Amino acid sequence: MSNDETALSLVKQIAERAIEHRSFFRIKREPVFRPGADEQDINKLKRLWRHPLPDDYLNLLRTHDGIDNFDAPNVFLLSTKHILDNPDMDELFVDAEMFREGEIFIFCQADNDAHSVAFRASRKGKIDVVDIDSGGIRQEHQDFVAYLESRKAELEKDIARHKADRKGLTR
Amino acid sequence: MSPSFRSSNTFFKVETRFGEKIPRWELKLVFILYFNRAIEIVYVRRIYDLYMSRFGKRMRRYLATWSDSFIEEFNEDAHRRFLEEYIPDLYKTLEWGYAFDDDKSLGAFLFVFHSYKPVSEPNKSSFCRFEFPHDCDQDEIQAFVLEVAAMAPFTSGTCGYVLQPWPDDVEAFDHMYFVCQRYWGVEAWNQDVTVNWLADRFKCISWLTFLGTSILQEFPDLHPAASRAAHAYRELPTGAMYQTRPRAALIDLNRREDFRPEASLARALLPAQIVKHSSFGGNRWTDENSVQWLHRFTPD
Secondary structure, eight states: OOHHHHHHHHHHHHHHHHHHHHHHHTTTOOEEEEEOOOOOHHHHHHSSSSSSOOHHHHHHHOOSSSEEEEETEEEOOOOOOHHOOOTTTTTHHHHHTTOOOOOOOOOOOSSSOOOOEEEEEOOOEEEEEEETTTTEEEEEESSHHHHHHHHHHHHHHHHHHHHHTTTTTOO | OTTTTTTSSSTTTEEEEEEEEEEEEEEEEEEEEEEESSOOOOHHHHHHHHHHHHHHOOOOOOEESSOOOOEEEEEEHHHHHHIIIIITTTSSSSOOOEEEEEOOSOOOOEEEOOOOOOOOTTTEEEEEEEEEEEOOOOHHHHHHHHHHTTTTTOEEEEEEEEEETTTTTTHHHHHHHHHHHHHHHHOOOHHHTTSSSOOTSBBOOOEEEEEHHHHHHOOTTHHHHHHHHHHHHEEEEEEEEEESSOOOOBBBBGGGGOHHHHHHHHHHHHBBBBSSSOOOOOOOOOHHHHHHHHHOOOOO
């Protein structure tokens, strides 16, 4: 499986598991897979950040230009339009001196708190992925696929824990 | 108890905060049963039915025990929802317990049950707690608690006077320290702490002390000794209840009030009592003096 296929497959599995995860909290949100982005918007996105965006991420946007309610509980994979319309999304974290200006590119964000996922460029130009909230960096991943794999594993672990908590109790 | 009991700040202190009267500390009669696993729905339903048949008409409010839930009015419609929906749906999503009360700031009747998640919150004891005004009819309470205890396989429990401090109120916990050092019949209270230490042991001697079948089976010599030491006892399908005296007592050490009944039962039950407990809270209690206090009737 190519990196693009792996990313797409993982994204679908995460969205599916997020539905089950939310059910333990009585949150009813279904993922909405948007149609693919056109090349014009992809090019604008590439110019928005001074560092190169990973190909597997851009190719995912070519298939789905954003996924509402992508991850549990309330995380969206942002559309090109949302990112282009909100170029200062990183301001909160830069003002808090968590990152330098232009250091991160946010591609996932919660719709009711500061939780975000971003590409981060090191001074040497290496790109990795950081999962962040107002308290700081929650997790770091070496690349986009590693981030998706980690999220899928976390959701599966959480779901298993919720099920184990309820085993034999909900009859 | 003296007529000035309630006017004294020793056992009751009410303060207005944000326009609402709150008891910073309050003497109550409290009955609590601990369970070393989540309470099965069938038992929750039996206990709910019994409580509501006795005290349901007093209940005015309820809320779920998860942190961001809202207080709701308790009425006939809510009662029906509990029977048809809320209790059958317990544990499925957010609700792992509920609390009910009569909306009185002082001397409230309160009933709460809550189960901890076995995997996410391991080693915490689930509980059913019933609070009554300190001057409630003790015969009525005793009859009720015996019925409840016979309904569900609990691990341990107590019933007696408790000085309840307002949560996170350091001065209230410090005050509780001084009250409990003088009045040995008033139980020190911080349930959030205690639930971490009870897995298969009991907390301390109270007016009525309950041991579940699992503890009695682990210590086969306990029941014969405790039944001899107790003022009265009752065997239950779920365990046993040991009573220290006909009525709950404050046991004021400054007045040299007799605590031999408690000491006698405490010695008999000592093998099953917890030996570890962290601080009850505030500036006065420590891990060490909290455990010492729990063992106050058996200092050696």
